[in-house]
Each structure stands twice: as C-alpha cells, then as structure tokens.
Amino acid sequence: MNPEPPPTAGRNRRTLLLLGAAVGLCLLLGWLAYRLFFGIYLANDRQLSAQRLDAFARSLEATLARHESLPGLLALDPSLAALLREPRNPQRIAAANAYLEAAQQGAAVSVTFLIDAHGETLAASNWQLPRSFVGHNYAFRPYFRDALKDGLGRFYGVGVTTGEPGYFLAAPVRAAGKVLGVIVLKLSLDSMEQALAGAGDTLLLADADGVVFLSSERRLRYRTLAPLPEAVSARLAETRQYGTQPVTPLAAQAILPAANGQPLRLALPGEMARERLIHSRPVGGQGWQVVQLGDPGEARAAALGAASAVVFAAAFLLGLAAHFRHRARRREELRRVYGELEERIAERTADLTEQIAALESTKAILRETRDAAVQAGKLATLGQMSAGISHELNQPLAALQTLADNARALLARGRHDEVGENLQLISELVDRTGRIVRQLKSFARKEAATPQAVTITSAIEHALLIVEPRRREIAARIEITPPATDLLALAEAGRLEQVLVNLLRNGLDAMAGQPEPVLEVSANRHGERVSIHVRDHGAGLADEVRTHLFEPFYTTKPAGEGLGLGLAISLTIVESYGGTLGAHNAPDGGAVFVLTLPAAGEPDAPSDP
Secondary structure (H helix, E strand, O other): OOOOOOHHHHHHHHHHHHHHHHHHHHHHHHHHHHHHHHHHHHHHHHHHHHHHHHHHHHHHHHHHHHHHOHHHHHOOOHHHHHHHHOOOOHHHHHHHHHHHHHHHHHHOOOEEEEEEOOOEEEEEOOOOOOOOOOOOEOOOOHHHHHHHHHOOEEEEEEOOOOOOEEEEEEEEEEEOOEEEEEEEEEEOOHHHHHHHHOOOOEEEEEOOOOEEEEEOOHHHOOEEOOOOOHHHHHHHHHHOOOOOOOOEEOOOOOOOOOOOOOOEEEOOOOOOOEEEEEEEEEEOOOOEEEEEEEOOHHHHHHHHHHHHHHHHHHHHHHHHHHHHHOHHHHHHHHHHHHHHHHHHHHHHHHHHHHHHHHHHHHHHHHHHHHHHHHHHHHHHHHHHOHHHHHHHHHHHHHHHHHHHHHHHHHHHHOOHHHHHHHHHHHHHHHHHHHHHHHHHHHHHOOOOOOOEEEEHHHHHHHHHHHHHHHHHHHOOEEEEEOOOOOOEEEEOHHHHHHHHHHHHHHHHHHOOOOOOOEEEEEEEEEOOEEEEEEEOOOOOOOHHHHHOOOOOOOOOOOOOOOOOOHHHHHHHHHHHOOOEEEEEEOOOOOEEEEEEEEEOOOOOOOOOO
C-alpha cells in the first residue's frame, strides 16, 4: 500500500494554489486598470495638446494677417511708381530707398524692397548694407509671380542673398491700371520659433509640402514629415526656397497622427527610437500645419502608478481576507512564541545582569588597584628620598637649637636687640620647616580621582621642593623657563606633582657624577594641549631602554635604588587624564621627557617651546 501524504504537505499545496490564484487575479486587475487609465491620460493629453496648438496657430495667424495689407498700402506711394517709370534716375532711386527704409523701420519688418516687372530689384531698405538686395533678380521667387498674377504673394523661404529665413509678402505697384513692378516686405518669424522652443514638447511648423521650417529644436529644421515626391523636390530646388541645403525626411516613416491616437515609435535625428504622441493642426490658408511630438512617458508612468495602486489594493484586500481567516490559528501560535521569547529574555536578562555586576566589580577592583599603585609609587619615591629629606629637616632643627641657646644666653646678658634678631631667624626656620612638612603631607596624601584645573607653575614649584635634597646632593642646577602666561591643565595636583617628581628625579639621577649637571624644565601651550618638557644632559636613552622604558619593574638603576614602577605609574596617571607621556634623545645629547595634558580655560596668547 502506498503511504498517504502527510497533512502538512496537503496544506502547503493548497496554500500555493490559493496564492497563485490570488497573484493571477491581481495581475489581471492591474492590466485592465492600466489599459483604462492609459486611455484616459492619452485623452487628456490630446485635449491639452489641442489647446496648445490652437493658441500657437491663432497667434501665428494673427501675426501674418496683421502684415498682409501692408504691401498694398506701401505700393500706393508715388515715389515707387516714379522709380519704376524712370529706373535709372538717381533722384528717383534715392527717394525710393529713403521711403522703403522709413517704411521698414516704421512697420518693424526685416526688409522692404522694390522689384520691376522683370524681377530686378531697383531699391531696398538695406541699400546701404554690403548684402543689399539692389541689383539682384528675384523673378524665380513664387511671391513675385503670385503678386503679378493674383495681386498678393505669400512665401516662406531662406533668403538667397542674406541666407536668413523669413516670410515674404508681395503686392503689385500699379500706375494708370498697369502693373509696373512689385513691392516686397520680409518678416522674421524668430519670435514664433522662440514661442515653439518654450512650449516644452517638440513642436514643428511645416509648409504645405510637409517641410519643417520652424521648430522648437533648430536641428530639426528643413526636414520633411514624409518623403517628398520628385516634382516637389524639383520645385524646391528651382525656387531655392530652403537654400542649397538638402531637405531630408525627419524619420524613417511618415510622421502622421495615428488613427487610434496611440503613440508612434520614432527615431529622430541624433536620438534613439522612442514613442511619440503626434498631434497636428492646420495654420492659415497656405496649407501649413503645426505638429507636436509629445512624450507618452508621463501618461504611461501615471497609468502604471494607478495600475500598481489597483494591484496593491487588490492584494491588500485579499491579504486582509486571508489574515482574518487565519487569525485565530496565528494568535495561538504567537501566544506560544511570545511565551518562549519571554522565557529566553528572562534567562538572558539574568545572565546580562550577572555579567554587568561582575564587570562593575572588576572595574572597581581595577580603580582601587590603580589608586593603590599610584599611592605606592608616591611612598616609594618618598622612601628613596628619605635620607635627603631627613637632612633637609635636620639642618633647620639644629639651627633652631643653636639659636634658642644663643637667645637664652643673650637674654641673661640683657642684649635684647640681638635676642629679637635670633627670634626672627627662629620664626623663619620654623616657617621653612613647616612648608617642607606640609608639602610632604600633601604629596603623600591619597586623592580621589577628580580632575580639575591645575596651575602648571605651582605644580613644578612643589615638585622642585621635594627633589631639592637630591639636587643639592649632586650639586645640579635646574633651569626653569616660565611660560608667557599662567598655564592651566586638567589633572589632579598631587598626582601631577608625583609625575613631575619622577621625571625630575630620573633626570637628576641620569646626571649623577657629572661636574656641572644642568636640568631644564619648560612648559607651553599649543591649542587645546599643554606640554611640559624635562630635559637632562646625561648619557641619553639607549634603543633597548626606549623600547622598555614604560614597562613595570624595568629599571637601569642599581639594585635597591628603584623598583622600575615610577614611569609606568606616571604613564597610567597621565593617560587617565587623556594625556600622553613620551621620551626621546636631544640632538646634542641627553634625554627629553615630554608630558602633554588637556588644557583648561581659553588660551591668552600662543607660547612657543
């Protein structure tokens, strides 16, 4: 017997089928919505395009109509007919040129000129310019023939003399009912082309043959909407309507509005093939038409967005239905999962609490150990200096005893003035002894880690007082270079003095046995840092010594003179304030220890080392 499939497999298969059906339904609704909304957006686009084309067409028609009667009015001036009757008369030529020039300026047209019955130009408003029309024959131009035949000639083309395009209007000049010649004016349609360029989409103005002569993109001028018949191409070449440049099709297929209003895929010159919405409208009575090549991308994007919204809405509704269907089962499952998570979170929280407590305990032990090491370093320093300190105190004590005995003897003899002098000396010695004891108590006191603004000069003075016995012992001279202003650093006075005592003591020890030992101490500020330099003139630091200089229990002193903890503790103290402690050899001999600390307060003036 074949084993039955497990219930889970059947539920999964049913779920997949339902999911596939739901996806198919959503996609079908999205496709239908896309077709519907795309048609709506295309209809709106056609309406907007028709309004835009109507506005442009009316503007162009009004511009052309405003000037159509002007050639006939200008032809009425008697100076023109007089010149046509006497074409070689200089006075007649001058009068006609002046009249045409005034007419051109008054009517705000590009140029006006007079042609005789054979097509030769006798006078023109540009008679003074190098490219004047005077003397040129324009009998081949359609506007000349149309003016002689129909009374009014209209023509758009590129000027054969100037090479500048324009719209030509021509009217016959009559006298006694006989046509003597033709007056022509040329209009520039640059303003209309600028209006096309500001429309947004690609706009084209084509003549009756489908040749584009104005465009929102100048590179599309003098191209055709469709391939031209040979007869039309021959006529354009004969009339030189668009100069000598070749007139080629704008695209591989004819650009005509689609019957169903759908986009047409075109490849314009210099562009990749893409969809275009083609709208057109006739302009004027010469067969002209304005064509818009719109972009259906916005309509497609909007339709796609609407279709996506429909798909998401359908998916949301189907998902909502599925949610309510499985809500009870999911609720029970979530309750079980939440219970397990709460247990795990409680276990993890307990572990983290224990770890945090252990970490805090470790931190406290480390702080206590560090403080104990610092305090031990102080006491070790005092122990090493105890002999010198005892000598420092014994001297004033012996002097006190001597002065006291002398004072008693002098008092017995009645020499009171000398007794007063002895008492004054005794007071000064007591004060000196008190300063030494107070400084030692302050140095040995265990301080809490509370960094604050410490005066560098005061810290150096107190450290010098403690190492004074050692200085006298080796007969050293300590040169202090005071800073330009009082320097303040973030530290603790006692611990900073401990670091300075270690550095000063090491410098003095390095010069023991020299005839004239000199120790140099200076301090300065650079931006937000304060640095203290302690330089000796000893033998310097060997490479091996520099490598292990700040390691605990590493010392170059003989046994019994040091444990090798002074610099290690000093480095720990300085780094706890965010400072640094380093050492290097001076170029001319000796070692230089550099201590840097964060500065406190604003710098008054920059100081150089």
